[in-house]
Amino acid sequence: MKIIALSDSHGNIGYLRDAxxxxxxxxxxxxxxxxxxxxRDLEAVEPILRDANPNVRVYGVRGNCDFSTFQYPTLELFEAGGVRMMVTHGHQYDVKTQYEALLCAAHSYGAQVVFFGHTHRSLLEYTHNVYLINPGAVCNRLSGNIAYAKVMVDAAGNVRADLMKWLT
Ligand SMILES: [Mn+2]
Structure with missing residues (x-):
């Protein structure tokens, strides 16, 4: 299973498509x-993802700058290869100052992988049995160096996570 995570595109559809x-x-x-x-920028890349894999699963959550997007939840939980994963923007867990609340939520939901954004700073950390993964901000393409996060889950449920750089 290959999972990719992107965040904080803030309307930069071209950058999101490149990633x-x-x-x-x-x-x-x-x-x-x-x-x-x-x-909502996801809508622009969903057809590209579906062209490549008709069975692709796409999950998006609402951030603090996402207005009129109530079709998206603020939290998603899903399983990939038997591993439970959680997606949230992060502002509700105060991720700009600490990860304690986010880790507690991950533990309460039984999530082993947490994807979040909001800080515009990429992070990949394994702590308290949880992978905390922030792919940074797509909108920072010109100043940042990470485009997206990649998580591979093998048949035995082993997780391998990487932060992936912009190719150009
Ligand atoms: Mn935000």
Whole structure:
């Protein structure tokens, strides 16, 4: 299973498309996650993801800058290869100052992988049996160096997570 996570595109559909297209150059994408702030930008890349894999699962959550997007939840929980994963923007868990609340939520939902955004800073950390993964901000393409996060889950449920750089 290949899962990709992107965040904080803030309307930069072209950058989001570039990130998704670079992710599609490798193994097929099974699940695509948007961690909020620009969650509606997902609509522009869903057809590209579906062209490559008709069975792709796409999850998006609402961020603090996502207005009139109540079709998206603020929390998503899903399983990939037997591993439970959680998606949230992060503002409700105060991620700009600490990860305690986010970790507590992950534990309460039984999530082993947490995708979030909001800080516009990429992070990949394994702590208290949880992978905390922030892919940084797609909208920071010119100043940041991370385009998206990639998580591979093998048949035995082993997780491998990486932060992936912009190709150009
Ligand atoms: Mn935000």
């Amino acid at each position: 998704v297209e670079s992710a599609l150059r490798g193994a097929p994408v099974d699940i695509c996650v948007h961690c909020g702030d620009g969650v």
